[in-house]
Amino acid sequence: MILTKAQYEEIAQCLVSVPPTRQSLRKLKQRFPSQSQATLLSIFSQEYQKHIKRTHAKHHTPEAIENYYQRYLNGVGKNGAAPVLLELANEVDYAPSLMARIILERFLQGHEQTPPSKSVINNMLRDPSQIPDGVLANQVYQCIVNDCCYGPLVDCIKHAIGYEHEILLRDLLLKKNLSFLDPATPKERTLLLVCLEFRRQSSVTHTSFLSFLGCTSQGFLPSQEAKTVTDEDQLRAKGYDKTPDFILQVPVAVEGHIIHWIESKASFGDECSHHAYLHGQFWSYWNRFGPGLVIYWYGFIRELDCNRERGILLKACFPTDIVTLCHSTQHGLTLKILEEKPEAM
Secondary structure: OEEOHHHHHHHHHHOOOOOOOHHHHHHHHHHOOOOOHHHHHHHHHHHHHHHHHHHOHHHHOHHHHHHHHHHHHHHHHHOOOOOHHHHHHHHOOOOHHHHHHHHHHHHHHHHOOOOOOHHHHHHHHHOHHHOOOHHHHHHHHHHHHOOOOOOHHHHHHHHHHHHHHHHHHHHHHHHOOOOEEOOOOHHHHHHHHHHHHHHHOOOOOHHHHHHHHHHHHOOOOOOOOOOOOOHHHHHHHOOOOOOOOEEEEEEEEEOOEEEEEEEEEOOOEOHHHHHHHHHHHHHHHHHHHOOEEEEEOOOEEHHHOOOOOOOEEEEOOOOOEEEEEEEEOOOEEEEEEEEOOOOOO
């Protein structure tokens, strides 16, 4: 879904005064019925993350942390089963998972002689059963499963969706008989398959999914020291560090533009994220591999597609007409147009 800047700003403006809840997302869909659920969810998440970054500092002052911790203690002292931490996060307009991290760190500082390491905190957030206090463990769990923008559960789902779209792109490239290098590692492929299996099983509970997250942090996935030789190993051997999702071994043309690589983004391309990707990834790819294509599967702002002549093309789906080189017995190399009717994505 490609939006004009005015259309995007209308959606973003509606998000200013709504809390980051699933109920708000349903209302947003009713307000903009012509936009896809995935596009609205991506914009919803991006705008909320911008808000959190703007207000992050005020929630991490020593005074704020102590105030939150005392309010948490008073709340659970009255009723330990009530969603005290979740309600506190909603009241002060802060992400529940991030509030859970603040309270967990403060709790551990008061019960241990040395400050807890980041890895210890992360493992406890992935698997709250590791938290030594049962009441706090339940409060943290409630925050994680009710947070639709932050936290280990959301992060894992986002990664799974990202890998899922890479698999989709890989299948489309194979269908077009295009040769490419795939930098994905065996560890990443395994994570994709396991996450997708969890997503397919409707009976899977949040608890079992969080237990799975704990497994991934404790070596459940294949070791990084595996000796399997991959396309990524070959690219690194040639001196390439950051690489696109797919590097075409034979370039193609899309809408009159030569394409050497394709990057898959399972998100909406807004100004903030696109400019960050341009400077952090896309221009680096262009410098090393030449012009390329970026697919924002959930759409982008039309005005951002302004670098075509400089070598970066934006699309919201896989191209339906691709021009590639093929062999001809009479004339050597000739152009071949791979064109078909657009398929429902």
